[in-house]
Amino acid sequence: MRSLTLALGTHSYPILIGGDLLERADLVQPFLSSPRIALVSNTTVAPLYLERLLGGLEKVGAAVTPIILPDGEAHKNWESLNLIHDALLAARCDRATTIVALGGGVVGDLAGFAAATYQRGVPFIQVPTTLLSQVDSSVGGKTGINHPRGKNMVGAFWQPKLVLADTDTLKTLPARELSAGLAEVIKYGLIRDLPFLEWLEANMDGLVRRDGQLLAEAIERSCANKAEVVAADEFETAKEGGRALLNLGHTFGHAIETGMGYGEWLHGEAVAAGTMMATELSRRLGWLSAADVDRVRALILRAGLPVTGPDLGLARYLELMSHDKKVIAGSLRLILLKSLGQAVIHADASPAEIAAAIEACCDA
């Protein structure tokens, strides 16, 4: 088992990564404030893994209320959040009840936001079962739901007490979802870790083949990067650098997700196409070479991901991007690449430059 810590003072927490962790309730028990647990999962993950997690928890005396949601990004909304709150109240869950999220990013974001808001906040544990949630969304405390006008527009910062990432769950992950997770893995290399980017170039085929050792290393190095960034800027308030850099490709990507309807494109797929747009824009600003762009494109393609976005029309892209959470005083703040392995926040790209980058990376 690999172990690292997200250092946040009094609310620091461990991230545990390895095989066969679902049954290891002994790892969970020290983080429970009472034996009451509400276990949030979805109709895809629950049949596969609920029993293993439940069995372990019941062995250590926990009383678990399962709450099973419909699967998919299209359900990351008020209705699902209300379902969780209703179930928590029906089961008389109190302030010492721990909410455990078993699933991917949607389950984690929803369960986390429910934990942040039920009775003004209850403890929370993440048990991510997808590559994307293991390398990214389960770490750092961002929770929330989508709004018809924009992704993750409603939410809260609410840190978990523990992240328990069982890499065995990746064996059942659909190939498309594995690739979606790799988009966020590649992101860490691009924004701040050139040696990791080079390691990914050397090992991408093994990752796609699901070599367990390689996946565990990719997850650990991704979480280590994320933990460092979040520890330095928990609430994304840094003016330069900081947590916002984790959003490479996300402003473009959120426009794709919202524009296509939540769930059509997987988050990681949209981020991959968005990363190409950000990379292309960085080249147009003179920061990257054409060879750099080719290198990024080749790696994204090897991960089984799209390198172009859907044809939403330029006006729709720009309209959707203007709702981004990084907009301040009407100015769009994009995450771009000064070089491979070094991201910056850039507020001065002209609409024409942005438009050209989108068009260069769009299906005709």
Added chain:
Amino acid sequence: MRSLTLALGTHSYPILIGGDLLERADLVQPFLSSPRIALVSNTTVAPLYLERLLGGLEKVGAAVTPIILPDGEAHKNWESLNLIHDALLAARCDRATTIVALGGGVVGDLAGFAAATYQRGVPFIQVPTTLLSQVDSSVGGKTGINHPRGKNMVGAFWQPKLVLADTDTLKTLPARELSAGLAEVIKYGLIRDLPFLEWLEANMDGLVRRDGQLLAEAIERSCANKAEVVAADEFETAKEGGRALLNLGHTFGHAIETGMGYGEWLHGEAVAAGTMMATELSRRLGWLSAADVDRVRALILRAGLPVTGPDLGLARYLELMSHDKKVIAGSLRLILLKSLGQAVIHADASPAEIAAAIEACCDA
């Protein structure tokens, strides 16, 4: 103008109390992170005071989006919260936009919860216009909405940057609402401030007559008590004493509010009847004398408040109270009085004792 501070380290904030403050945008301006403001109010308060507040804010260059909600506790729900989020997105409010609540407790709780959750949190300012919100709900950062199964069951701790309490707004407050506010004023005397309780006994008639000086003093002494309690226990995690003591009468009162349907009984009215139940239970436990109970009853009556609850039926009272947020591991933790001016958390009252106290303070 009276001024005090809620001391919470890096997120400490001032509470300003006095006449003619609505136009004083100079008091607000230092707390704005950008000129963008979303001003949440309701259909009762907006016609009276929106223009005065707006005029001042526009003079200092603020760009204000008004968001007007329907009035009343019955609207403290998901639908109203969604209305606010929709309006914030439609107006392209960004993370530096300050949400200002102009109104009573419902507006403040809703706008505060919207601020806590819009784009994972934006700055927030309270401009309370009722006695209840000036002495209690605008101070301390509790925000939230009601759930059909229980009051304030969904919410967040989200502290304002400033509380601006213009006592002139109390001149238009309906008598019933003034009385409702006095219930929370009396509470501070009962739980921790015997001299204030005695002052209230000496001055209750003047308060009900709306003597401006007396009201300002009552508000300041109430806020001073609340600020001390919240500063010592911001998240209500203290095992003994602490913030939970502010809930004297509230467990009984929430049962009345939920049981009657939100809005039938004003919150302060329900708290008044609930305070009598808690006082009666304290007498039955041997902590208060019959004369103490009479003294509390007389003061509540002079404030124009009910001293008995509605006839929900005992079973319904107990069922509703069992959903209280202070329930831990199935045990109901009531706030009771060891003596006048000294409250305690008590988890050991038997259902029979609780039932007897409810019955003694219920309409037949």
